[in-house]
Amino acid sequence: MRALVSARLGADFTRLWTASAVSNVGDGVTLAAGPLLVASLTSDPALVAGAALAQQLPWLLVAPLSGVYVDRLDRRRLVVVVNVLRGAALAVLAAAVAASAVSVPLVYAVFFLLGVGETLADTAFGALLPATVEPERLPAANSRLTATAILGNQIAAKPLGGWLFALGAALPFAFDAVTFLVAAALTSAVRVAPAGRPAEAGGRSLRRxxxxxxxxxxxxxxxxxxxxxxxxxxxxxxxxxxxxxxxxxxxxxxxxxxxxxxxxxxxxxxxxxxxxxxxxxxxxxxxxxxxxxxxxxxxxxxxxxxxxxxxxxxxxxxxxxxxxxxxxxxxxxxxxxxxxxxxxxxxxxxxxxxxxxxxxxxxxxxxxxxxxxxxxxxxxxxxxxxxxxxxxxxxxxxxx
Structure with missing residues (x-):
C-alpha cells in the first residue's frame, strides 16, 4: 500500500504521512493516560480536568507567535527539533513516574510544554505539506492524513493508552516519547527546499x-x-x-x-x-x-x-x-x-x-x-x- 501511495503522492508525502500516523498514536496514548495519571495523584475533579486545559492553553496564548516562527524558519527542521524536544519532555515525565517522583505541577508543566510544541509543529506541518504534493493531489493527501489521525488518535490509541497505564504508569509516556523521536527521524528525511525567511524577517517586529x-x-x-x-x-x-x-x-x-x-x-x-x-x-x-x-x-x-x-x-x-x-x-x-x-x-x-x-x-x-x-x-x-x-x-x- 505504501508503494502505491508513494507512486501517486510521492515518497516525501509518504514520510510525512507515516510520521503523522506514528505521532497521532503517541498523542492519543498520552491523552488517554494523562487523566489516569493525575487521577492517581489527586481525587479533585478540577485538578484532573486541568491536565487537558494545560495542553490546550498554549493555543490561546502563543498560537499567533508560533505562526510567525513557522514562517521565519525552515519548517521541516522546526518540526524535527520540536518533536525531539517533546520526546525529551515526555521522557522526563516517564522517568519521574517510574521513580515515584511525579507531581501534579510536573504533569501540568510537561503538558503545557507539549501544547506549546503542538502550536509550532502542527502549524509547520500544515504549511510544509503543500511542498510535498502536487496541488491537484492535496484533497487526497488531506484525506489520508485525516484517516490515519482518526484511526491512530481516536480509535486505536485510547484503549492502548489505558492498557499501557495498567501495565505500568510510566509506559504510556515512554511510548509517546519514542513515537516523537520516530516522527522526527521520518520528517528529517523529507526532501523539500527550506521555506523560512530569516534574513527578510529579522528586522520586523512580531506584532507586525x-x-x-x-x-x-x-x-x-x-x-x-x-x-x-x-x-x-x-x-x-x-x-x-x-x-x-x-x-x-x-x-x-x-x-x-x-x-x-x-x-x-x-x-x-x-x-x-x-x-x-x-x-x-x-x-x-x-x-x-x-x-x-x-x-x-x-x-x-x-x-x-x-x-x-x-x-x-x-x-x-x-x-x-x-x-x-x-x-x-x-x-x-x-x-x-x-x-x-x-x-x-x-x-x-x-x-x-x-x-x-x-x-x-x-x-x-x-x-x-x-x-x-x-x-x-x-x-x-x-x-x-x-x-x-x-x-x-x-x-x-x-x-x-
Missing amino acids: EVAAGVRWLWRHRLLRTLAASMAVSNVAFCAPFAVFALYAQQRLHLTEVGYGVLLTAYGVGGLVGTALASRLQARLGARTLLRAGLVLETATHAVLAATTHPLVAGGILIAFGVHSVIWGVIVATLFQRSVPDELRGRVGSVYQLTQIGGAALGSLLGGLIAQAVAITTPFWAAALAMTVITAVAWRPLAAA
Missing part, C-alpha cells in the same frame, strides 16, 4: 508579522467566512457535547458502554468521510459540499435535541462524522492552495486560534446552559446558532 497574518485572512472573503463559520460552529458543537455524557444517560438512557459505542459512531462516520472526501469534491464541488455541511450540522443538533432513541442519535452522529471530515479536508485544501507560502504559518495559526477559542467558549457555555435550563437546551441553542450561520455564510460560500 502577526498583524500581517490577521490582515490577510480578514481580507480574503471566502477564508474569512470559513474561519468565522467554524469558530461559531465550534461554540455550537462544544456547548452540547460538553454535557454529552449526561445527555446519553438522562435522555437516551444509555450505560457507560452504550455511551462509548455512541462516540465510536462519530469515528466511524469520520472514516467513511475520508474515503469519500476527494471523490465527492471532484464530483460535486466545494461550494455544494460546504453548504450541505452547514445544513447537516444544523440538522444534527436539532435531531439530537428532539430524539430519545439511541439508534437515531447514532445514525445522525455517523452522518455528522462524514460531514466533519469532508468539511475539514475541503477547508485544509482551500487554505493550502490560497494562502501564499510565506504567510501559511501566520494565517494557519490565526485560523486555529479562532477554532480553539470557539471550542473553549462552547465547552464553558454548555455546562452553564444545561445547568440553568435542561440537558437538551444546548442542542436547541446550537441548532439555532447554526441556522443563523448557514443563512449568513450561504452567499459568501459561492466563491468556493
Whole structure:
C-alpha cells in the first residue's frame, strides 16, 4: 500500500504521512493516560480536568507567535527539533513516574510544554505539506492524513493508552516519547527546499508579522467566512457535547458502554468521510459540499435535541462524522492552495486560534446552559446558532 501511495503522492508525502500516523498514536496514548495519571495523584475533579486545559492553553496564548516562527524558519527542521524536544519532555515525565517522583505541577508543566510544541509543529506541518504534493493531489493527501489521525488518535490509541497505564504508569509516556523521536527521524528525511525567511524577517517586529497574518485572512472573503463559520460552529458543537455524557444517560438512557459505542459512531462516520472526501469534491464541488455541511450540522443538533432513541442519535452522529471530515479536508485544501507560502504559518495559526477559542467558549457555555435550563437546551441553542450561520455564510460560500 505504501508503494502505491508513494507512486501517486510521492515518497516525501509518504514520510510525512507515516510520521503523522506514528505521532497521532503517541498523542492519543498520552491523552488517554494523562487523566489516569493525575487521577492517581489527586481525587479533585478540577485538578484532573486541568491536565487537558494545560495542553490546550498554549493555543490561546502563543498560537499567533508560533505562526510567525513557522514562517521565519525552515519548517521541516522546526518540526524535527520540536518533536525531539517533546520526546525529551515526555521522557522526563516517564522517568519521574517510574521513580515515584511525579507531581501534579510536573504533569501540568510537561503538558503545557507539549501544547506549546503542538502550536509550532502542527502549524509547520500544515504549511510544509503543500511542498510535498502536487496541488491537484492535496484533497487526497488531506484525506489520508485525516484517516490515519482518526484511526491512530481516536480509535486505536485510547484503549492502548489505558492498557499501557495498567501495565505500568510510566509506559504510556515512554511510548509517546519514542513515537516523537520516530516522527522526527521520518520528517528529517523529507526532501523539500527550506521555506523560512530569516534574513527578510529579522528586522520586523512580531506584532507586525502577526498583524500581517490577521490582515490577510480578514481580507480574503471566502477564508474569512470559513474561519468565522467554524469558530461559531465550534461554540455550537462544544456547548452540547460538553454535557454529552449526561445527555446519553438522562435522555437516551444509555450505560457507560452504550455511551462509548455512541462516540465510536462519530469515528466511524469520520472514516467513511475520508474515503469519500476527494471523490465527492471532484464530483460535486466545494461550494455544494460546504453548504450541505452547514445544513447537516444544523440538522444534527436539532435531531439530537428532539430524539430519545439511541439508534437515531447514532445514525445522525455517523452522518455528522462524514460531514466533519469532508468539511475539514475541503477547508485544509482551500487554505493550502490560497494562502501564499510565506504567510501559511501566520494565517494557519490565526485560523486555529479562532477554532480553539470557539471550542473553549462552547465547552464553558454548555455546562452553564444545561445547568440553568435542561440537558437538551444546548442542542436547541446550537441548532439555532447554526441556522443563523448557514443563512449568513450561504452567499459568501459561492466563491468556493
